[in-house]
Amino acid sequence: MLKENYDAVAEKVKNACARAGRSKKEVTIIAVSKTKPLSDVVELQQYGVMDFGENKVQELCSKYEEIEKPVRWHLIGHLQTNKVKYIVDKVELIHSVDSLKLAKQISKEAIKKEVTVPILIQVNVAQEDTKFGLDTDEVMDLVYEISQLPNIAIKGLMTIAPFVDDPEENRDYFRKLKQLFVDIDEKNFDNVDMSILSMGMTNDYEVAIEEGATMIRVGTGIFGARNYNI
Numbered sequence: 304m305l306k307e308n309y310d311a312v313a314e315k316v317k318n319a320c321a322r323a324g325r326s327k328k329e330v331t332i333i334a335v336s337k338t339k340p341l342s343d344v345v346e347l348q349q350y351g352v353m354d355f356g357e358n359k360v361q362e363l364c365s366k367y368e369e370i371e372k373p374v375r376w377h378l379i380g381h382l383q384t385n386k387v388k389y390i391v392d393k394v395e396l397i398h399s400v401d402s403l404k405l406a407k408q409i410s411k412e413a414i415k416k417e418v419t420v421p422i423l424i425q426v427n428v429a430q431e432d433t434k435f436g437l438d439t440d441e442v443m444d445l446v447y448e449i450s451q452l453p454n455i456a457i458k459g460l461m462t463i464a465p466f467v468d469d470p471e472e473n474r475d476y477f478r479k480l481k482q483l484f485v486d487i488d489e490k491n492f493d494n495v496d497m498s499i500l501s502m503g504m505t506n507d508y509e510v511a512i513e514e515g516a517t518m519i520r521v522g523t524g525i526f527g528a529r530n531y532n533i
């Protein structure tokens with residue numbers, strides 16, 4: 304069942320890439336396993352899926368401890384500074400950095416653990432009050448400031464687009480994030496490597512890919528609906 308769902312997503316990714324004249328190798332599917340049991344992760348892992356997304360530090364850490372063979376864990380949810388110490392050496396990528404304070408804490412804990420932590424800057428392109436992330440016009444300065452910190456490496460940008468019925472409504476936001484990505488890349492800041500654009504979820508990942516996404520975060524489309532009441 305999970306395998307069929309995953310394959311169906313992979314097929315749509317392939318077709319969206321073809322429409323956009325891109326190679327499907329340019330797009331990584333992050334299977335968002337939040338609220339789902341570790342057995343679901345292990346089942347997909349057996350089919351060769353390696354990238355999993357979690358939005359809570361505690362859930363990521365417990366799955367990290369319990370899984371037998373390692374996978375690549377992506378932290379995609381809001382991160383509080385007091386929890387940074389638990390994850391800096393466990394994550395493949397932190398998608399949700401949205402302040403200098405948080406970046407400084409990541410840098411500090413990364414030095415202690417002798418790792419370099421790859422991160423994305425979260426941008427609230429749609430300027431929704433309910434979402435974390437920076438306003439577009441704040442991003443350039445923050446990227447520069449974070450690039451000066453040791454043991455943290457900026458790899459790109461992330462956004463969570465609004466929940467809409469028609470994914471076309473989000474196309475413009477994806478386009479804006481891609482443009483910002485290009486603008487930052489052209490600055491050639493030291494220690495900034497703009498290579499990852501994390502945008503698109505179950506409802507809108509095909510549009511996101513057409514607009515340049517290199518990572519999509521798919522939960523419901525792979526694991527089915529989430530139940531938050533358990």
Ligand SMILES: *Cc1c(COP(=O)(O)O)cnc(C)c1O
Nearest residue numbers: 335358379504505520521522523
């Ligand atoms: C839950 C979540 C997703 C996956 O959402 P679906 O609509 O289930 O695909 C993607 N990104 C973030 C940041 C999330 O919290």
